[in-house]
């Protein structure tokens with residue numbers, strides 16, 4: 454297993470990997486590969502934290518990071534960071550690769566001075582890498598009531614004391630909404646990949662019997 458920075462010649466392979474990893478997991482189809490495709494040209498993108506993982510002579514994992522902001526209660530913006538998509542190829546899931554990739558990238562992020570991270574995700578995976586509920590750090594989620602404990606909204610201080618006793622609200626950077634904002638461009642991009650079956654499945658967000 455090897456972890457290295459993503460190179461331009463990897464882009465298509467990594468976007469296809471992201472599509473394979475997320476397909477029908479959170480919703481019918483997925484848009485995370487398009488988010489990644491568009492993010493590389495975004496000033497929030499952090500090329501020094503754009504990692505691929507190789508095994509068996511191919512890329513089986515990827516993670517990217519982004520600059521972000523938290524709006525404090527007094528209205529000022531506090532520099533913050535986020536990450537994702539993070540992908541492990543379906544054939545290699547639940548073998549410890551995702552955690553190894555994430556822990557490697559978190560170490561590099563800390564060395565670069567990334568003070569904290571917040572993101573949406575499954576606590577059952579991310580707790581292994583030191584994440585907890587953001588609500589417990591008094592970080593509120595933009596799309597939920599101020600006082601609610603949001604089970605899918607997670608955070609971690611990488612540099613002790615960086616967040617301290619502050620309180621604020623987080624909204625993911627604009628780059629994560631690109632597929633919703635440009636649906637036609639997304640469809641044109643999606644059409645460049647081999648067809649895959651779109652399914653509504655139990656476990657997806659908002660799935661109801």
Ligand SMILES: CC(C)(COP(=O)(O)OP(=O)(O)OC[C@H]1O[C@@H](n2cnc3c(N)ncnc32)[C@H](O)[C@@H]1OP(=O)(O)O)[C@@H](O)C(=O)NCCC(=O)NCCS
Pocket residue numbers: 474475478537538539540541542545546547548549550551552553573574575577578579581
């Ligand atoms: C999420 C993902 C990156 C995790 O990588 P992985 O290599 O499969 O996970 P690991 O084997 O390193 O998991 C370590 C531990 O985290 C937990 N875990 C991992 N994935 C989990 C999941 N989907 N649900 C609940 N717990 C999970 C487990 O406790 C696991 O240990 P175990 O296998 O002994 O039970 C990968 O499964 C993936 O690409 N999923 C699809 C895309 C996605 O959901 N990305 C994250 C979006 S927030």
